[in-house]
Amino acid sequence: MNVLVYLIPVSLILGGIGLAAFFWAIRGSQFEDPDGDSHRILTDDYDNKPKR
Amino acid sequence: MSGASQMSACPACVAAPAAEAIAARNVKDASIMLSLPGIHCAACISAVERALNAEPGVTAARVNLTLKRASIKAEPEVTPARLINLLARVGYEAHELDAGMLGSTETDRRGRALLTRLAVAGFAMMNVMLLSVAVWSGATEATRDLFHWISAAIALPTIAFSAQPFFTSAWGALRVRRLNMDVPISLAIILAAGMSVYETMQSGEHAYFDAALSLTFFLLAGRYLDHRTRSIARSAAEELTALEVPRALRASGETVAVAELAVGDLVRVLPGARVPVDGVVLDGESEIDRSLLTGESLPVAARASTAVSAGEVNLTGALVVRVSAAGKDTSLHRMADLVAMAETSRNRYTSLADKAARIYAPVVHLLAFAAFGGWLWASGDVRLALNIAVAVLIITCPCALGLAVPAVTTAASGRLFRAGMLIKSATALERLAEVDTVVFDKTGTLTRGxxxxxxxxxxxxxxxxxxxxxxxxxxxxxxxxxxxxxxxxxxxxxxxxxxxxxxxxxxxxxxxxxxxxxxxxxxxxxxxxxxxxxxxxxxxxxxxxxxxxxxLREGAAEVVAALHKQRKDVVLLSGDAPEAVADIARRVGIEAWEAQMLPADKAARIAVLAKAGRRVLMVGDGLNDTAALASAHVSISPASALEAARVVSDIVLLGSSLAPIAEAIAVAKSATLRIKENFAIAALYNLIAIPVALAGFATPLAAALAMSGSSISVSLNALRLTRR
Structure with a gap:
């Protein structure tokens, strides 16, 4: 049962990283346009830099 | 190289939205927001973005397909009208939105806060569930206690953070001595957490941390869906640019706010501008378009001593008008008063969810209290009695009820949004489902005007x-x-x-x-x-x-035919001359029509229908329709309608076609049916679960199964709506 001493913190930390990543994504407005994002992968236009 | 450029660009894009919102407020011209009702695919996105980006003066254009909007950053000399024309040439209909009011608005921030709470609750729920499964599958003694303590360490801060919306709402209701759905929810969450902490300290067998968390999670999910559907619709519908004139041009050439004008002042009305006040023409010759006020489709001549009203459009020549009524006394404002009166009568409508909550909340409290009293009397054991009472509260807790309505409205509004309709009011679908009479306006609604x-x-x-x-x-x-x-x-x-x-x-x-x-x-x-x-x-x-x-507007004849097929009575009420009305009525196939109606006549006609027990759907666009729109059971206006008309409408048609109206009624009907089915499913679960809980056989495992089972079946039932 001693393995639990490692496993429980490990599972919590991994989950916590996922949660932190989700917060980061919310702040970066990544959930503003889910429909558009799923369609954008089909276009060939590169828009990874501003026009000017 | 591209990786490096992305790296350097990224911190900026994280900071960009906030900066943009501030910029939008300070320099309104710099950013333009357009509503694009017609876009639906990848090709649409790139066609629109390419066209906009090719326009000189446009620095950045981005389409948001979810909201059907494009946000454009451009030099101040680029006008929205120019971009709208540009898009019309590529084949996309566009309307201007007020960019100053969009961006990171209040509703937007609330949505983000809800999503964050939902994510935290989901994270905690999964971790605690993991530990709980270990306990259910046989962990005992010290291991079980350790797991319970870890669960408590995760659950208590999460509940304190994530369940706040329920606590504040419940407290708000209790303070004014009322009961709402959030009272039993908050009570169940707090009691479940408190009881579990106590049980853990006593190294007891059952802890309900997972139940408290999944309750929070599922209910937050419902809350979030509800918020999302409503906020999208509300912001888009109300921020379609206002058509009313807030400013007037004095004869001396000075631009002033309409509120500063007094009776007897002289104002100049340029061709193409809207008349800001009621008054009499003193000088100049022109023609006046009265369609938005009266429904007359033809312009009327205006020369010295012609009376004009606020809201009319001056077409050909400049006019000098002497103000006879400004501000609150104008005919425009009197119409707004009619609207305000009509609105209060409609606010009395009770939604299905409220009806359910009214029965539900007291029943749950009584049941839990009865369980506590009964077991205390039977066994004399306070801890056992309390445990059972808490189990009853948790098991009956309205997970499914909380999801029953929002899941269905989200699915239905999503489907209607794709068909080009915005649902602004939460109860619009329920009211639309009851409609048996449809009243149309003529100019600008059935016709293009x-x-x-x-x-x-x-x-x-x-x-x-x-x-x-x-x-x-x-x-x-x-x-x-x-x-x-x-x-x-x-x-x-x-x-x-x-x-x-x-x-x-x-x-x-x-x-x-x-x-x-x-x-x-x-x-x-x-x-x-x-x-x-x-x-x-x-x-x-x-x-x-x-x-x-x-x-005729696109889809006008089709929608009338479809409504006849659905056995609805269709009526045409217009302010225009009888010949013109008769002609349109014949062309779209409406038998019952009335012409030359004043705004108050229309509202009165609808009141008569309502008194006769009819549920009226009013479709109209003009100022002369606003009172009628507000007094009808439910109302729809096209996007081209005057702002006042759109504000009082429950549903706004985004595209130029009327055809979606018939579909909207059909969808509303099946949505209401789904909501009722969902209530039935929730009731069925409770029917089985409550006796088990009252008898004292409920375990945390049973509670978890009942809760997830009912929530999932309710959501799946709602999803059936998205399919045809």
Whole structure:
């Protein structure tokens, strides 16, 4: 049962990283346009830099 | 290289939205927001973005498909009207949105806060569930206690953070001595957590941390869905740019707020502008478009001593108007008062969810209290009695009820949004489902409110190209429509000289040494025809009459046919002249029509129908419809409608077609049916679970199964709506 001493913190930390990543994504407005994002992968236009 | 450039760009894009929102407020011209009802695919996105980005002066354009919007950053000289024209040429309908009000608004921030709470609750729920599974599958003694303590360490802070919306809402209700759905929810969450902490300290067998968390999670999910559907619709519908004039131009040339005007002041109304006040024309000659106020489809002549009302549009010449009523006394405001009165009567509608909550909350509290009392009396053990009471509260807790309505409305609004409709009111779908009578307005609703040339084939190409050239010199609706019709026939206009507009009469110019005039029959000395027409005279030749008819809006005839098929009564109420109304009624297939109705008449007519037990759906766009829209059981207005009309409507049609209305009623009906089914599913679960809990057999495992089972089946049932 001693393995639990490692496993429980490990599972919590991994989950916590996922949660932190989700917060980061919310702040970066990544959930503003889910429909558009799923369609954008089909276009060939590169828009990874501003026009000017 | 590209990786590096992305790296450097990223911190900026994280900070960009906030900066943009601030910029939008300070320099309003710098950012433009357009609503694009017609976009639906990847090709649409790139076509729109490519067209916008190719326009000089546009620095960035981005389409949001979820909201059907494009946000554009551009130099101040780029006007929204220009971009709307540009998109129209590529084949996309666009409307301007008020960019200053969008961005990171209040509702937007609330949505993000809810999503964050939901994510935290989900994270905690999964971890605690993991530990709980270990306990359920047989962990005992010290291991079980350790797991319970870890669960408590995760659950308590999560509940304190994530369940706040329920606590604040419940406290708000309790303070005014009322019960709402959030009272039993909060009580169940707090009691479950508190009881579990106590049990853990006593190294007891059952802890309900997972139940408290999944309760929070599922209910937050419902709350978030609800918020999302409503906020998207509300912001888009209310921020379609206002058409009302907040400013007026004094005769001295000074621009002032309308509120500063007093009776007797002189204001100048330029061609193409909206009249800001009620008044009498003192000087100038022009034509006035009254369609938004009265529903009349034809412009009327205005000269000295003609009375004008706020909201009318001045078409051809500049007018000087002496103010007879400004601000609160204008006919525009009196109409707004009618609307306010009608609105209060509609707010009394109780939604299905409220009805359910009203029965539900007291029943749950009574049951839990009875369980506590009964077991205390039977066993004399306070801890056991409390445990069972808490189990009853948790098991009956309205997970499914909390999801039953939002899951269905989200699915239904999503489907209607794709069909081009915005649902603004939470109860609109329920009310729409009850409709048995549909009332239409004519001008601007069933028709485009725009005349269309009917006898193009009667003229030679030469006449048409002269007509196109001279008509281009006027802002009059007939002239504009003439230009469009001739352009559509692919005829190039000739070159004209000395083009000038004669206010109240028409336009004149010179072509190959001949005088050319386009305008009223009297002015040209032509024989007037019986229909709406404008006349062209080239030199000494015989005058030509271009005849016009108001064109039907797309889908008008289809929607009337579909409504007849659904056995609804369809009525046409218009402020226009009887002949014009009769003609349109015949063309769309409506038998019951009334003409020359004043705004108050329309509202009164709807009140009569309501008194006769009819549930009326009003479809209208003008100021003269607003009172009727507000007093109807449910109302729809097109996106081209005046802001006042859109604000009082429950549903706004984004596209130009009327056809989605029939589908909306069908979807609303099945949505209401799904909501009722969902209540039935939730009730069925409770019917099984409550006796088990009352008998004291409920375990945390049973509670978890019942909760997830009912929530999932309710959501799946709602999802059936998205399919046809």
């Amino acid at each position: 725009r005349p269309e040339l009917t006898n193009l084939a009667d003229f030679s190409d030469e006449d048409l190209s002269v007509a196109a050239a001279i008509a281009a010199g006027s802002a009059h609706p007939l002239a504009q429509s003439l230009v469009e019709a001739i352009r559509a026939a692919a005829i190039e206009p000739v070159g004209l000289s000395d083009l000038r507009e004669v206010p109240g009469h028409g336009v004149e110019g010179r072509w190959q040494g001949m005088a050319v005039r386009l305008g009223r029959a009297e002015w040209l000395g032509a024989q007037a025809v019986s229909t709406t027409a404008t006349y062209l005279k080239i030199g000494d030749r015989e005058p030509l009459a271009f005849r016009f008819a108001d064109s």
